[in-house]
Amino acid sequence: MPQIAQLAETYSSQVFWLLIIFGLVFLVIGRGMVPKVMDTVAMRDSQIAEDLAAAQAARDLAEQQEEAWRKRENQNRADAHALISAAKAEAAVQAEQKLAAAQKRLDETLVGAEQRIAAARAEAAAEVESIAADAAQDIARRLAGIDVARPNAEAAVKKVLAHG
Amino acid sequence: MFAMLGTRRQVAAEAKVDPMHQFTIEPMFGSEAWELAGYNIAFTNSALWMAISAVALWVFVAGGMKRQLVPGRWQMAVESFTGFIDGMLEANVGKAGRKYVPYIFSLFMFILFANVLGLLPLGLVGVHPFTFTSHFTVTGVLAILSFSIVLIVGFWKHGIHFFSLFVPHGTPWPMIPIIFPIELISFMVRPFSLGLRLFVAMMAGHVLLEVLSSFVIDGWNAGIGFGLLVGLPSFVLMVGICALEILVAGIQAYVFALLTSLYINDAENLH
Numbered sequence: 001m002p003q004i005a006q007l008a009e010t011y012s013s014q015v016f017w018l019l020i021i022f023g024l025v026f027l028v029i030g031r032g033m034v035p036k037v038m039d040t041v042a043m044r045d046s047q048i049a050e051d052l053a054a055a056q057a058a059r060d061l062a063e064q065q066e067e068a069w070r071k072r073e074n075q076n077r078a079d080a081h082a083l084i085s086a087a088k089a090e091a092a093v094q095a096e097q098k099l100a101a102a103q104k105r106l107d108e109t110l111v112g113a114e115q116r117i118a119a120a121r122a123e124a125a126a127e128v129e130s131i132a133a134d135a136a137q138d139i140a141r142r143l144a145g146i147d148v149a150r151p152n153a154e155a156a157v158k159k160v161l162a163h164g
Numbered sequence: 165m166f167a168m169l170g171t172r173r174q175v176a177a178e179a180k181v182d183p184m185h186q187f188t189i190e191p192m193f194g195s196e197a198w199e200l201a202g203y204n205i206a207f208t209n210s211a212l213w214m215a216i217s218a219v220a221l222w223v224f225v226a227g228g229m230k231r232q233l234v235p236g237r238w239q240m241a242v243e244s245f246t247g248f249i250d251g252m253l254e255a256n257v258g259k260a261g262r263k264y265v266p267y268i269f270s271l272f273m274f275i276l277f278a279n280v281l282g283l284l285p286l287g288l289v290g291v292h293p294f295t296f297t298s299h300f301t302v303t304g305v306l307a308i309l310s311f312s313i314v315l316i317v318g319f320w321k322h323g324i325h326f327f328s329l330f331v332p333h334g335t336p337w338p339m340i341p342i343i344f345p346i347e348l349i350s351f352m353v354r355p356f357s358l359g360l361r362l363f364v365a366m367m368a369g370h371v372l373l374e375v376l377s378s379f380v381i382d383g384w385n386a387g388i389g390f391g392l393l394v395g396l397p398s399f400v401l402m403v404g405i406c407a408l409e410i411l412v413a414g415i416q417a418y419v420f421a422l423l424t425s426l427y428i429n430d431a432e433n434l435h
Contacts, residue, residue, distance in 0.1 A: 001187070002185075002187040002188045002189060003298070003299050003300055003301070003363075006188070009204065010189045010204075010210075012200075013189075013191075013198075013204055013205045013206045013207070013208055013210075013211065014189070014208075014210060014211075014296075014301040014302055015301060015305055016205045017205070017207065017210070017211035017214055017215075018214060018301075018302050018305050018306075021214040021217075022214075022270070022274060022306070022309075024218060025221060025222075025274050026266065029218075029221060029222055029269075029270060029273070030265075030267060030269055031266045033225045033226065034246055034266050034269050035266065037225070037228055037242055037243055038246050038250065038265065040231045040232075040235075040239075040243070041243050043233075044233055044235075047233065
C-alpha cells in the first residue's frame with residue numbers, strides 16, 4: 001500500500017503541493033471567480049424581479065385606467081339615459097298639455113254648439129207654441145165662433161204639449 | 165488505472181497485476197531532490213494531477229464568466245454548481261453560510277475534478293492518470309483544513325461557550341459528565357472520518373477495478389474457456405462498476421462538502 005509505504009518520503013511534498021495548489025484554487029477560483037458568477041446570478045434574479053414588478057405595476061395601472069374608464073362610461077350612459085328620459089317626460093307633458101288645450105277648445109265648441117242647438121230648439125218650440133196657439137185661436141173662432149184670448153190659447157197649448 | 169491495463173497487457177506473461185501500484189507516487193521532471201527547510205517537496209505525479217485538476221477547474225469556471233444576462237449552456241452549468249453550493253450552505257447554515265461559499269465551492273469542485281479526472285481511461289493512450297484523493301495525506305489535509313475552520317469560527321464567535329456544543333439541549337445535569345466526553349470524542353473524530361471516508365472510497369473503487377482487470381487478463385491468458393467463464397463476466401462487471409465509480413466520485417465530493425458545511429453550521433449556530 002504505497003499510501004503507507006511511501007508516507008515518510010512523500011508526505012511533505014504531498015502536503016506542500018496540496019496547500020499550494022488548493023490555496024491557489026481557493027484564492028483564484030473560490031474568492032476571485034465564484035463571487036462574480038454569483039453576482040451575475042443575483043443580478044439576473046433582481047432584473048427578473050424588477051421586470052416582474054414593472055409588469056405588475058403596468059397591469060395595475062391599466063386596470064385602474066380601465067376601471068376609471070368604465071366608471072366614466074357608466075356615468076356617461078346614465079347621463080344620457082337621464083337626458084333622454086327627461087326629454088321624454090317633457091315631450092309627454094307638452095303633448096298632454098296640447099291635448100288638454102285641444103280638448104278644452106273642442107269642449108268649448110261643443111258646449112257653444114249645444115247651447116246654440118238648445119236655443120234654436122227653444123226658439124223653435126216657442127215658435128211651434130205660438131203657431132199652435134194661433135192655430136188653436138183660429139180653429140176655435142172658425143168652428144165655434146169663439147174668440148179665445150191669446151193667453152188662454154197659449155195655456156191650453158202648453159197643457160196639451162206637457163201631457164204629450 | 166486503465167494505464168495498468170495497457171502496460172500489463174504487454175508484460176502479462178511474466179508479471180502479475182499489482183492493484184496497489186496505481187497509487188505509487190513518483191517524482192517527476194527530476195525533482196526528487198527538491199527540498200524546502202529540510203523537507204522534500206518533489207513535484208510528483210500526485211502534485212501534477214492536483215495542478216491538472218486545478219487548471220481544469222479554472223477552465224471550467226472561466227468558461228462560465230461571460231456574465232450574460234441570458235446564460236449559455238456553459239455559463240448555466242457553472243452557475244448551477246455555484247447555486248448548488250449556495251443552496252446547500254443556505255439550507256444547512258442559513259444566511260451566515262454565504263461567506264463560506266468560496267471555500268466549500270473550491271473544496272467540492274477540487275475533489276470532484278480530482279475524482280473524475282482520476283477515472284478517465286487515459287491508460288488507453290498510454291498516460292497514467294493518478295487519483296490524488298486516494299491518498300490520506302491529501303484527504304487528511306483537506307479534512308484538517310475544514311476542521312480548523314470549524315474550530316476557528318467556533319471559538320471566534322462563541323469563545324468558551326463553544327464547549328456547550330458538547331452538551332445537547334435538555335441533557336439532565338447528572339448526565340453531563342458522561343455526555344460531555346462522548347460528544348467531545350465524537351467531535352474530535354470528525355476530521356479522521358471526513359478524511360478517511362474519501363480516501364477509502366476512492367481507493368477501494370480503484371483497487372476493485374484493478375483486481376477485476378487482472379481477472380480479465382489472467383482469465384484470457386489461461387485459455388478461451390477461462391476467458392469466457394471468468395474474463396467476460398469480470399469485464400461486464402467492470403463496465404458496471406465504472407459507472408458506479410463515476411457516481412461515487414460525485415457522491416464523495418458531495419459528502420465531503422456537505423459534512424464540512426454541517427460542521428460549520430455547528431460552529432456558526434452551536435445547536
